[in-house]
Amino acid sequence: MTTTNQIVAAIDIGTSKIVAIAGKKDELGKITVLGYGEAESNGVTHGSVQNVGYVAAAINKAVAKCKAAVNVDFKNVFVGIAGQNVRGVVYSHSKFIVNNLITQADVDQLTQEVYSINKEPGEEIIHVIPQNFSVDGHSVGLNPVGCNCKKLEGTFYVAVGDATSIANLRQAINITGLNIIKVILEPIASADAVLDDDEKEGGVMVFDIGAGTTDIAVYQEKVLRTTSFVPFGGNSITNDIKQAFSILARQAEQLKVQFGSALSLSEFSNRIATLKGINGRNTKEVSFTDLANVINARFDEILGGIAYQLDEAGFSKKLSAGIVITGGGALLNSITQYVKFRLGMDVRIGTPKNIIPTTADFLNPQYSTAAGLLIKGFEYLEVYVKQQQEKLKNEKVEAAVNTNLNGNAKPQTGKKTQETKTQSKKSGFFNRFKKWASEFLEDPEDTKM
Secondary structure (H helix, E strand, O other), X not given: OOOEOOOEEEEEEOOOEEEEEEEEEOOOXXXXXXXXXXXXXXXXXXXXXXXXXXXXXXHXXXXXXXXXXXXXXXXXXXXXXXXXXXXXXXXXXXXXXXXXXXXXXXXXXXXXXXXXXXXXXXXXXXXXXXXXXXXXXXEEEOOOOOOEOOEEEEEEEEEEEEHHHXXXXXXXXXXXXXXXXXXEEHHHHHHHHHOOHHHHHHOEEEEXXXXXXXXXXXXXXXXXXXXXXXXXXXXXXXXXXXXXXXXXXXXXXXXXXXXXXXXXXXXXXXXEEEEOOHHHOOOEEEEHHHHHHHHHHHHHHHHHHHHHHHHHHOOOOOOOOOEEEEOHHHHOEOHXXXXXXXXXXXXXXXXXXXXXOOOHHHOOHHHHHHHHXXXXXXXXXXXXXXXXXXXXXXXXXXXXXXXXXXXXXXXXXXXXXXXXXXHHHHHHHHHHHHHHHHHHOOOOOOOOO
């Protein structure tokens, strides 16, 4: 069982828009976006689902558009959760190795046990991400398999989410008749969509400027080091423009998109935007310089929050690959120049690069999270399938050993022999795994996922 040529779907639930996306992976490991659907988001505040009914209705619209685009049905999806609803902790855990030789099963078991750590009431663990392994006190990086030792210890980045926020997310999805396979932290998804391995190794920060929040992820030595967020995004800037010039929200958004800039430039001095008055009232004029000053004030607050969190985490001078900006807010004029000036690092705009889009429109920073959710979905699925196949393989070995041990035993009337019990257990697991896989993974020409 592989994920090649199988359909995987994901949903990005944002403050301003909801995106449903579906794709497949070819024999070379390339992920192709088969199609996506987009709908205006209602009921989401600062990345958190508040009105479940409104969100479910918007998800339905986006999913319907996506299904029409890919001409395929699906019921199982991966879903993103914003950084505002998640806190990260670094946790160490260890186990003794019975046979002294570390296997992949030992590493998987150690990682899985971290999911059982004590959590605060009302929390749920979303991710357990290895940062480093040590054998008998000596660091061996991310791959301890094959090392000979008595004790294996791992350091993990644990993303812990708010249980209420996750419950609201699940309920909104379930109302639509879909089923969540895995909730994924959005800044991790965005990073996977826009970064390459060299950037992750050298040290890089991604910040995704969404409508409600700005999500942050920091990588170094190809390992996720920390995630965080700033509780301001594109909508904060729009609201500031609305209040500053006493105009409508849609007019403020239009000004930001068409004429907004993170820097007040000299060529703005004599430029004016004219807005139509409300219901026949007089027109209103807004100077480009004043507009840039309003945007700059809020954006400076966002960057101040990012700089503070970088200093707190100890990474402000350790990111040789600098900063990658993505999300809808990355489209703001002069944003790279201002971020470079303010934070003193190299800056580039991040667009989805680790996928193959069906249209050029998808190569836009505002779709980075959706693309990343698709990438993480395939990654999760491949790990899960590999683990289940390994489990099945181990059960077959166990069954063979038991058969040899009991080969001369006589069957007892009215009772199953140990061999029969083992084979029955093996067959039952295989059938369950086969059923799950057939429901989750379908060929593109099939109609269900």
